[in-house]
Amino acid sequence: MMMAGDRRPPGDLERTVMETLRSAARPLTPREVQNLLGGDLAYTTVLTILTRLYDKGLLDRQRVGRAHAYSPVTDEAGMTVRRLHQVLDEAPGREIVLARFLGSLSRRDGQLVREMLRELDARQAPDEGD
Known part of the structure; x- marks a missing residue:
């Protein structure tokens, strides 16, 4: 658990969400991702991260009721995009x-x-x- 004033390294939350989705056996809704991350993050924070990852081409999504369920992109172009984002997130x-x-x-x-x-x-x- 992070203390007040502590900041995550750039890209850390996105990496954590991606790892959570990769380890899942099926696409996950934002609420499911939030629960798997321990529930410490606000739902809107999780939704924002998922939306950003989707916009970057790193996630696929499908409609499940009123929400979307997200899963990692597995095609070669999507994997290349993911690697490029990782390099940029880690580069000074x-x-x-x-x-x-x-x-x-x-x-x-x-x-x-x-x-x-x-x-x-x-x-x-x-x-x-x-």
Whole structure:
């Protein structure tokens, strides 16, 4: 149990949640993950972590009643994404690592990244009616 003022290392909670999901025999709901982690974390904290991991492409989810059940992605692309996130979470100077990586891309890969970022921005832009 952590004391007041104690902070987890960056990525520690995500790693713990991923380990919990990997050790499960089936997809788990946020409440089940919360209970397996000892119940010390707020439900909203667990849900936020699961949502972030899903958004990063590290988890699959399926509807179970009113909630979702989450499981680790097992395809090769998903595993590569997971490893990249681990490296970034553990690296001092995240921005430096990202800048050097982007600077090392071929012209073709750089163009592909730019196109993907434009598409992502377009999907995340608020509707004009909002």
